[in-house]
Amino acid sequence: MPRMDFGEGTERGEHLTRARLLRGTVGGVAGGLLAVGIAACGGGGETDTAAEPAEPTETSAATDFGKERDPFDPDVEEAFGPGDAGIANYALTLEYLEAEFYRQVVASNLFEGPQLALLREIGANEQQHVRAIKSLLKDVGAKAVDAPETAFELGRAEDVLILAADIENLGAAAYLGQATRVRNPDVLKLALSIHTTEGAHAAALATLIDRTITPDGSIAAPASGKEVLKSVEPFLVKS
Amino acid sequence: MGGRIDMSGVAIEGMSRSAFMLRAALGVGTLAGVGAVQSFVSTAFAQDEVVSVRPGGSRVDLEILQFALTLELLEAEYYERALAEATLSESSRELAQLIGENERQHVEKLKTVIDVLGGKPTKPPKFKFPFSDDAAFLELAEALEDTGVGAYNGAAPSVESLPVLAAAGGIVQVEARHAAAVKMARGVSVTPAFSKALDMDEVFEAAGKYIKGS
Numbered sequence: 001m002p003r004m005d006f007g008e009g010t011e012r013g014e015h016l017t018r019a020r021l022l023r024g025t026v027g028g029v030a031g032g033l034l035a036v037g038i039a040a041c042g043g044g045g046e047t048d049t050a051a052e053p054a055e056p057t058e059t060s061a062a063t064d065f066g067k068e069r070d071p072f073d074p075d076v077e078e079a080f081g082p083g084d085a086g087i088a089n090y091a092l093t094l095e096y097l098e099a100e101f102y103r104q105v106v107a108s109n110l111f112e113g114p115q116l117a118l119l120r121e122i123g124a125n126e127q128q129h130v131r132a133i134k135s136l137l138k139d140v141g142a143k144a145v146d147a148p149e150t151a152f153e154l155g156r157a158e159d160v161l162i163l164a165a166d167i168e169n170l171g172a173a174a175y176l177g178q179a180t181r182v183r184n185p186d187v188l189k190l191a192l193s194i195h196t197t198e199g200a201h202a203a204a205l206a207t208l209i210d211r212t213i214t215p216d217g218s219i220a221a222p223a224s225g226k227e228v229l230k231s232v233e234p235f236l237v238k239s
Numbered sequence: 240m241g242g243r244i245d246m247s248g249v250a251i252e253g254m255s256r257s258a259f260m261l262r263a264a265l266g267v268g269t270l271a272g273v274g275a276v277q278s279f280v281s282t283a284f285a286q287d288e289v290v291s292v293r294p295g296g297s298r299v300d301l302e303i304l305q306f307a308l309t310l311e312l313l314e315a316e317y318y319e320r321a322l323a324e325a326t327l328s329e330s331s332r333e334l335a336q337l338i339g340e341n342e343r344q345h346v347e348k349l350k351t352v353i354d355v356l357g358g359k360p361t362k363p364p365k366f367k368f369p370f371s372d373d374a375a376f377l378e379l380a381e382a383l384e385d386t387g388v389g390a391y392n393g394a395a396p397s398v399e400s401l402p403v404l405a406a407a408g409g410i411v412q413v414e415a416r417h418a419a420a421v422k423m424a425r426g427v428s429v430t431p432a433f434s435k436a437l438d439m440d441e442v443f444e445a446a447g448k449y450i451k452g453s
Contacts, residue, residue, distance in 0.1 A: 129432060179395070195408070197432060199413070200418060204429040214341060218344035219344070222405075
C-alpha cells in the first residue's frame, strides 16, 4: 500500500511576502514531515483496479513509488515546504496571484465586450483553482498558505493583456515543471488538469495580442521553481 | 447542436488496437463531451501489438505512447488534408498550418520515445474526414484537440518513466493551446476551469464494439 509524505504547510496566518519568499523562510522551516497515508486506490479506485494487468510484470510495483519521478524542486521546497504539499502550496500561491490579478483587471473598466468576457472567464477559473487546491491540501491534512500580498500596475489595456498572457505562460510552465516531480496521483491529476487550463488561457490571450499561441513551439517547456519565483517577485509586496 | 460535436463522419480504418481505441475515444468524446476522469489501462491491448519492451522498459508506457501516436497521426493528417481539400478562411488556414506542423512534430517526438523504450511505432491507420466548410473544420478541430488533451491527461497518472511523462506533459499543454485557439476562432468558451481527462473505461467499453464488429 503506497504511502505519501506530505510536508507540513506554512504556519497558519503567515503571509507569503516577497521578502520572506526571498529569504526562503516560509513553510519549510516549520519543519516536520507529516506523513499522510493515502491509498492509491482511494478516489480513483476503479482506475487502479482496472489498471492491474493480469501478469505481474516489472511494473507490478504499481504503487506510485514504483514510478520514476524527478526529485522535488529545491526552491519550491525552500519556499513552500517539502513534498507534494509544498508543490501544492506553490501552485496555490500562483493561483492566488492570478485570481487577484484578474479581479483587479475585471474591476478596472479597461475592457468591455468579448475581451472582458474572456478575462472574467479566466478569472473565475483561477478562483476555482484556488478552491480546488485548498480543498486538496485539506484532504491530505496539510496546511494551505495564505494569499500573498500582491501589487499589479494596470496601464493600457494592451499592456494588461500582454501581462496576462505572460502570467499564464508562466503558470503553465510552472505546473509543467512540477508534473514530473509530484508523487501523489490525486495531486498529479489536479495539477495536470489545471496545467492544460493555464495553457489554454495563455493561448486565448495570445490571439488577442497577435502573439503566437505556442511560444515554445510544438512541445511546451517547463519552468523551475527558481525561474517562476523570480518572475513573480515584482508582483509580491515586500513587507 | 447543444455543444455536442458529431465525429461520426471520421473514419479510422486499421486493425491495430490503437486504431480501435482511437475510434472508441472519439465516440466517447462525442457522447460525453470528453468527460470524466480515469486513466489508461493495459488490459484492452492484445499481447501481439507493437508492445515489445526493452528489458526494464515499461509496457504501460509503451501502450500509452502507441495510443498517443495514433491520435497524433490522426491530428496531423486532419490538418494536412484540411489544407488540401477544405475551403478554409485565411485565418483558419494559418491555424491549420501552425497546428498541423506541431502535430507532425508530436508524431516524431513520440516515435523517438517509443524507440527509446524498445518499441516499434504503430502503423498509421487510414483516416477519412468529412470536409465541408470552414465552420465544420473548426468544429471537428476543437473536438480532436479536446480529445487529445483528455487522452494525455487521462493517461499521465499511469505513466511510469520520466521521459514519457515529460514528453506527454510538454505535448498536452500544446494540445490545450491548440484547442483554445480553435475555440477563440469559433467564438465559444475557451476552457472549463479543469480540463477533462478521458475516461478510458468508457473507451474500452466502446472499443469492444468495434473490435467485435470488424
